[in-house]
Amino acid sequence: MTSPFPDSPGAPPPPAGSGHTTEDLLSRYATGAIDGLSAWSVEAHLMACARCRAALSSYVDARRLARNRSMILVRTAIPAGGRVRRLLRRCGIPDHVVSLLAATPSLRPSWILAVMGVLALVVGETALTSHGWSGHGSSGAPWAKDYLAQWTLVPYLLVAPLLALAGVAAAFMPMFDPSYQLTVAAPFSGFALLLVRTTSALSAALIPTVCAGLLLPGPRWLPAALLLPSLALCAFALAAVTIVGPIAGAVSSGVLWAMPAVLLVVTAIENRSPLEIVQWRGQAACAALLLAATVVFFLRHDRIESGPDRFGIRRMR
Amino acid sequence: MPGAEERDDAALLRDVANGAEDALAALYDRHAGWLTVRLTRRCSVPDVVDQAVQDTFLALWREAGSYRGGGDVAAYIWGIGIRRLIDAIRREGRTTRWLPWRAAEPQVVVSAEDQVLLGVEHGRLGQALAGLSPELRGAIEATVLDGLTTGEAAVLLGVAEGTVKSRCYRARQALRAALAQPQGGPGTPAPRRQAWGTP
Numbered sequence: 117m118t119s120p121f122p123d124s125p126g127a128p129p130p131p132a133g134s135g136h137t138t139e140d141l142l143s144r145y146a147t148g149a150i151d152g153l154s155a156w157s158v159e160a161h162l163m164a165c166a167r168c169r170a171a172l173s174s175y176v177d178a179r180r181l182a183r184n185r186s187m188i189l190v191r192t193a194i195p196a197g198g199r200v201r202r203l204l205r206r207c208g209i210p211d212h213v214v215s216l217l218a219a220t221p222s223l224r225p226s227w228i229l230a231v232m233g234v235l236a237l238v239v240g241e242t243a244l245t246s247h248g249w250s251g252h253g254s255s256g257a258p259w260a261k262d263y264l265a266q267w268t269l270v271p272y273l274l275v276a277p278l279l280a281l282a283g284v285a286a287a288f289m290p291m292f293d294p295s296y297q298l299t300v301a302a303p304f305s306g307f308a309l310l311l312v313r314t315t316s317a318l319s320a321a322l323i324p325t326v327c328a329g330l331l332l333p334g335p336r337w338l339p340a341a342l343l344l345p346s347l348a349l350c351a352f353a354l355a356a357v358t359i360v361g362p363i364a365g366a367v368s369s370g371v372l373w374a375m376p377a378v379l380l381v382v383t384a385i386e387n388r389s390p391l392e393i394v395q396w397r398g399q400a401a402c403a404a405l406l407l408a409a410t411v412v413f414f415l416r417h418d419r420i421e422s423g424p425d426r427f428g429i430r431r432m433r
Numbered sequence: 434m435p436g437a438e439e440r441d442d443a444a445l446l447r448d449v450a451n452g453a454e455d456a457l458a459a460l461y462d463r464h465a466g467w468l469t470v471r472l473t474r475r476c477s478v479p480d481v482v483d484q485a486v487q488d489t490f491l492a493l494w495r496e497a498g499s500y501r502g503g504g505d506v507a508a509y510i511w512g513i514g515i516r517r518l519i520d521a522i523r524r525e526g527r528t529t530r531w532l533p534w535r536a537a538e539p540q541v542v543v544s545a546e547d548q549v550l551l552g553v554e555h556g557r558l559g560q561a562l563a564g565l566s567p568e569l570r571g572a573i574e575a576t577v578l579d580g581l582t583t584g585e586a587a588v589l590l591g592v593a594e595g596t597v598k599s600r601c602y603r604a605r606q607a608l609r610a611a612l613a614q615p616q617g618g619p620g621t622p623a624p625r626r627q628a629w630g631t632p
Contacts, residue, residue: 145470145474146470148473148474149564152563152567152570152574153559153562153563155474155598156578158575159471159578160505161504162467163507163508163511164505166463166507169463169464169466169467169507170463170466172466172467172470173465173466173467174466174468174471175466176465176466176469178501180469180483181465181466181469183483184465184469184483184486184487185458185461185462185465187487188457188461188487188490188491189454189457189458191487191491192454192457192491192494270531316584330625
């Protein structure tokens with residue numbers, strides 16, 4: 117009797133009659149055209165026979181294997197984190213996002229640059245808004261002065277979140293960022309990565325501003341109130357990226373930001389009230405948006421990687 | 434020191450534990466192919482299988498030191514791989530519950546000749562197993578051959594944990610009944626549907 121398992125005398129009996137060769141059996145196993153019992157025999161044999169394992173590998177698409185290989189090597193280059201990272205992973209944040217975030221604090225210059233940039237931005241915004249605000253109550257044609265102050269704030273309000281993005285992007289330029297090569301190789305759209313980093317920088321900047329709001333006199337809650345819209349917008353964009361992809365996500369979040377900004381200024385001029393966005397209603401809206409976006413992101417976090425090759429490779433079977 | 438291609442699996446695993454990337458790459462080249470095929474038989478979604486394969490070798494990279502020797506490296510890798518597959522299915526299942534995880538049962542036309550040969554060569558156990566329905570065989574495969582817990586098998590098969598338990602129970606009953614009855618001779622294998630019983 118010719119055995120389909122030539123090199124192991126103690127192998128299980130041939131599953132499907134004599135006359136079938138090893139190659140035939142393996143190809144039927146690989147393509148799925150095999151009955152359950154023979155498949156079990158093949159699997160039992162595979163565990164003991166390196167030659168058949170190697171022969172079976174030729175039935176897998178080589179490009180698929182190569183892609184997984186490079187993904188593994190990229191992921192090994194990122195160090196495994198400690199307890200915090202395991203906690204984040206358990207919360208449902210995808211492993212590579214945790215990796216890219218966890219890699220950030222070790223890249224001191226870029227990280228500090230990003231957080232300092234965001235803080236500087238907040239200080240600038242606070243000064244400008246306070247100025248516009250104080251114009252409201254000052255003597256001598258308050259209406260006209262208010263009007264002017266509000267109008268000068270329009271373009272500033274529009275670009276404020278973009279400034280945060282630009283600052284973070286600058287902080288992670290190749291000259292500052294030692295992990296630049298890694299991020300180029302990662303299967304991650306650049307926009308999504310920028311959003312993840314900006315969100316982390318904004319969250320980090322929120323801590324000192326809230327502390328300052330609690331402890332220091334002066335503008336009190338204004339800096340934190342200015343950070344929240346940016347954070348909400350970034351979170352919304354991240355959630356949008358998981359649903360409609362990076363480009364449409366960027367456009368939709370931009371539109372979302374521009375509409376209330378224009379509306380706010382219009383109502384501010386009509387009601388002669390200070391900026392609604394830093395009032396409780398605006399803040400509540402931002403917090404709600406942030407919460408909703410966070411929920412969406414957690415539900416769809418595995419859709420964040422959207423390189424062109426995610427759908428472009430040939431599938432087995 | 435010989436190159437990574439010539440060393441055996443256990444030596445490669447030791448090198449991986451010491452942080453040698455070329456050893457991991459060599460292990461991947463040797464084992465990723467069959468692992469991909471075997472996992473594809475358990476789960477028909479290529480993205481999930483790819484994720485499981487990647488996670489398997491990352492787990493090797495991080496926890497290669499936990500390999501105690503003794504057992505075969507391929508079996509060790511399979512043990513990690515099947516659990517990473519279940520993790521990947523769990524993660525994916527949270528967003529898309531409707532996906533059919535189970536690889537489609539292949540439509541194999543078995544000739545009467547093959548049927549006889551099957552019966553002869555596998556003996557009574559083979560006949561009894563061949564007589565099981567695909568559902569019962571899947572439950573046995575996951576719990577006995579793959580060594581999964583009923584909870585893990587439930588994720589893999591896409592059914593409730595209680596269903597896995599009852600299927601295993603019914604499969605055991607069917608096997609016991611098939612093995613207990615006197616064999617009808619080598620030329621007359623049991624009809625395939627006999628052992629399924631009534632629902």
